[in-house]
Amino acid sequence: MSDTDVARFVLVRSRWRAAAPLAVTLVFRALIVAYSLALGVRGGFVFVVFVVFGVTGLIGLIAFVTTLTAPPAELTAGGPRLRALAISPDLTDVAWSDVRAAWIAYLGSQRCLFVLAGERDRPYMAPIPDGPDAAAAVRELSGGTVTVADEPPPRPQTGSPVFRLSGYGRARPTPLLVGILPWVAILVMLPWLTHTPQPWDQTWWPTGH
16 A cells, blocks of 8 residues: 555545435435425415425435535545535545544444534534444544544534434434335325325326316
8 A cells, every 4th residue: 555545545435325315315305396296285385395395405406416526535644624514515624633523323324424623513424335444544544643433422412403313423324214214104195284185186197087
């Protein structure tokens, strides 16, 4: 291994693999918006659907595109270079001396390295493959000053409810089926939730009238 390799460790080896979970949620958000329009949702329900699923879907699309186009996150002798947010197009340089904590946890089924640094309550993070390589690289490149924990710290007490619930990740991955079931349930329940006719009672249904 060359000196350059020792002084630099790329965390995100496959951009498509990193973007895959974003693609799944993006597809389901688009399906919910399209299905709502097909059902003939009207009034305040349209606003709720577009705000909850349309706007978040747009943010998810931006995150998906930037994940595919942004420079890959990496560790260097000076510190980690990570994206500050999922929609950030560039990397932020973080000095090892500013790192307060580092740990490996899961966002859904995706394994990630989390780094809490400076005055930020929100961690930097990057998807990583299975195995001990990322943790070993952190220890080596930081000169032993930073050790990666194998589980997240206590949940944050600030920020949005979603961030307080899962902003630091989970110690175990969420099975793919468990992650998809809530989206399927929303699609199934949508006619009842929006007080619209069932799909088989719509004119566009193959046997509709």
